[in-house]
Amino acid sequence: MGPKIPIDRWIERIVDAAESRLSFLFDGLSVFIKAIVGGFSAIFHALPPIVLILLFAALSYKLGRWRLALFTLIGLALIENLGYWAATMDTLALVLASALLSVAIGIPAGIWIGRSDSARNVITPVLDFMQTMPAFVYLIPAVTFFGLGVVPGVIASVIFAMPPTIRMTSLGIRQVSPELTEAADAFGSTPGQKLWKVQLPLAVPSIMAGINQTIMLALSMVVIASMIGAQGIGAEVYRAVTQIKTGKGFEAGLAIVILAILLDRLTQRVIQSNKRRG
16 A cells, blocks of 8 residues: 555645635625525515415415415424424525525536537536535535535535536437427527527426426535534424434424425426426
């Protein structure tokens, strides 16, 4: 065995250099992310629980009819009854902020690697790395650059949750029939017209499937991020674990399960609606 390769020291030097030279960028990102999370949180906390429960139930009925609406009504009412409404809304704000940033970055990246083999060959190994790295590891650099709290939780969630949107957007672009793209070329379409009028509309079901996976991964990471100070229902689970309160942990876990099922079913209904229209 030769001497150990000092990968740990190399990474720490890179992180230290980035922290000292890019602090202005991290400060700007921190303000931006706090504004997004604060906006969602303000909306969810401004309305009384009963109003939000009825609004979510109405949305569920519109997308999935009475079974999903009934589950939404009973599930959210149970969360409010157990006393986890505020924490659940904080978690929902974190999930939506993380998913929004993941989609805003992931769809353009997916379009890029969907139309360029060179880009795909470079970015695909990066996506493999992002998806196989243990989720807890993302918390370390996030805390180093942004400290404790909501912002590092969102950053770690974006990194962890973004790959499915990129992959599924790329897949949707590449699965468009060559005959259709050739027909668009034959009619003199520019690359932009071909993208917006042919490839993206046909790729919408695949893109929505990627967004669904991104939302679910963001929820799982937001719960883990409670370890670094991200508020929400994950903090209740973490507190119950550290204090060995089994009942409290079960209640908080139940609230997470209800939120996860609700987000999953709503996004799946949107996907099915798009397929029917297609």
